[in-house]
Amino acid sequence: MTAEPRFLPGRFSGLSIKLIATIIAVIFAVEIVVFLPSIANYRASWLDDRLRVGVVAARVLDAVPDVMAIPRNLTDRLLNSAGADAIVYRREGQSQLIELADAQTPTVAVTADMRLRDPMTLIAGAIDTLLGGGGRTLRIVGEGDLNSSLVELLMSERPLRRDVFAYSRDFFLISLIIAAITAVTLYVLVSRLFIRPVRRLTENMLAYRQAPENASLIIIPSQRRDEIGIVERELGAMEQDLFSMLRQRRHLADLGLAVAKINHDLRNTLTSAQLLSDQVATLDDPEVQRLAPRLVTTLDKAIGFAQSVLDYGRESAAPPVPGPVDLRSLIEDAAFDARLVGHPSIAFSNGAPERLRINVDAAQLARVFVNLLKNAREALEAVTAPVAAPAVRVEVSRSDAGLTIAVLDNGPGLPPRARANLFVAFEGSARAGGTGLGLAIAREQVEAHGGQLQWIEQPAGTRFEVTLPASTVLA
Ligand SMILES: Nc1ncnc2c1ncn2[C@@H]1O[C@H](COP(=O)(O)OP(=O)(O)OP(=O)(O)O)[C@@H](O)[C@H]1O
Ligand SMILES: [Mg+2]
Incomplete structure (x- = not known):
């Protein structure tokens, strides 16, 4: 605040x-x-x-x-x-x-x-x-x-x-x-009817904003039936909502902190277990040799999960700080981070036009595309029946509604389990080793920019569309 x-x-x-x-x-x-x-x-x-x-x-x-x-x-x-x-x-x-x-x-x-x-x-x-x-x-x-x-x-x-x-x-x-007589009469009248109640509202807002967790500052609406009465009631309701939201948020934050602590310890314990399992894997016993790799991957997954939960907890809650960014290079960098650039089997094409500058928080938006591109790569890498020419594409189009950036792949498409909880943190994953955070975070970031992230159903492959408001486009 x-x-x-x-x-x-x-x-x-x-x-x-x-x-x-x-x-x-x-x-x-x-x-x-x-x-x-x-x-x-x-x-x-x-x-x-x-x-x-x-x-x-x-x-x-x-x-x-x-x-x-x-x-x-x-x-x-x-x-x-x-x-x-x-x-x-x-x-x-x-x-x-x-x-x-x-x-x-x-x-x-x-x-x-x-x-x-x-x-x-x-x-x-x-x-x-x-x-x-x-x-x-x-x-x-x-x-x-x-x-x-x-x-x-x-x-x-x-x-x-x-x-x-x-x-x-x-x-x-x-x-x-x-x-003089008219002004004084009107002043007294208007001040009784409007200015005094508006002042009461103003004072309440100022005081409440200073201490929104103090329930005694929530405005008690008068019985007026006019517009000012409505404003008082709405303000009261808003302050009530804010009060409960803040309280809830504090509780959640406390819980989150506890989870983070437990998780942190869990990760350390798992890491020690991993060291042990690595040593066990060196033993010559054939039974051990058969089981050890599974033990190692299971522990890897568990550590990966604990790590992403920790990362999500640290995810910045700060609102985006927009600045001018070149869309094409932003997507190029994201593709690099998603390990798509120079991939041995997957072709990547960046369809963003040259010199299209947009006003966004570069780090946050890059994160969105890394998540989308990484999902596409993981889906293509995981296919059982190999795709003829695996490819990931980014297409950009402009319309009155705004700037649409589509991320497409010719992979297997979204599994039904992922569709059911798409964009829900920890719920949406349908992939071994997935946390189910990628799309949830991506949607949060896009919406903070006033845009939308949507999955567009297709007969084959997968298409996600990021739509940013037209006002973000600079040139
Ligand atoms: N391009 C895609 N093709 C096929 N399935 C996809 C694609 N993108 C997402 N999915 C499915 O949606 C699920 C949710 O994706 P999301 O990015 O939210 O989580 P995740 O990739 O499982 O985990 P995380 O990104 O947190 O490591 C994935 O598990 C995957 O099954
Ligand atoms: Mg993902």
Whole structure:
């Protein structure tokens, strides 16, 4: 088990802070979308209010034929109540003007035509007011009471801009308050519903991983029926399983150790017996001469068995450490170790393509092919009815499923006894002197690489296929 540092996320790096930040960002995004039409509306009604005074002024002008006849203080009051410098009234091709005594000549003028009321124009107008700087003269244009009459107000843009800014500030203040209230409420809710239980799960996992043989750390699931409840129950079940597996593994390991010790002593005793039997074999007695070779082979077998059991016990349990390997040379080396290269009667052919590199644990995969090739050699050597041209072949093919490496021979095929327990350690052997470990180990190694080892039934001979995932192929 690795001992890398494990810790829970800090207060500001966990899920909660991400959640709050996301909520606030979303609320602000929504507020901006809402802000544009509402500021446009606010500005439109502000302008409408001013225009209404202009319309009243127009009514006065309608009633009084001569502008000069209107008392100055009345026109000033009208202009002041609209905040305007001048009001222009256009009707039937004529225009009349009332203006403040000290009216300035307009600088850069910007027109707000209130006859155009589509949302885009209003929004564009509002943005223009916000960005426009406020030093311009505003010309508000609208319809008068009478048909085809027009009212125009001329005034400084500054008051409009000031009010629009004040509105925007209030809007954002309120948005901020809404965002804060929503974020806090959601945070409390989500933290109760999700973050706290997820934290409990995380803490349990961290603690359990440190001491998986401590049963008191196994999580006790709550009664929740939602996804988190399922996760809690599944985690609990997994921890239970792991706990029993570890306990079982320890017992097995203890047993294995005992077996290894007994086996070790047995092998030594057998070796002494072998020495004795060798000496006995030198005796001249014909009866001894008849029995001695059988005694010697029996002892050889027994020692061989004890040795392979010891080797299996030492077999590395470490996961494969993959690296780039040339498949053709890997198989060539395996054939050499299986004593197939240069064999007096068996022809060996390596069908792996040149320069096919794969990403595997070279030692472990070599072991797989040594076992398969050795089995093929042993089967061919043991045949009673000699085969015409004994041969062992390795064929490689690539498909979507991955890389398939087949080991074939034209020997007698698998005996029925071997088929029944193929790949089961100590059980699969159907051969005198066999331990029944070769295929079991080979399958274990292939599966650790994410692949499969299969026996493919054939009318004659034997075919084993190693399939490695397509991702192991490098080039
Ligand atoms: N190519 C083959 N042709 C015929 N029989 C085979 C072939 N490969 C395996 N077998 C049979 O399958 C059995 C199991 O093989 P396995 O390699 O697991 O064990 P083993 O060869 O008996 O012992 P070990 O490899 O541990 O020394 C063998 O005993 C043999 O009978
Ligand atoms: Mg074998």
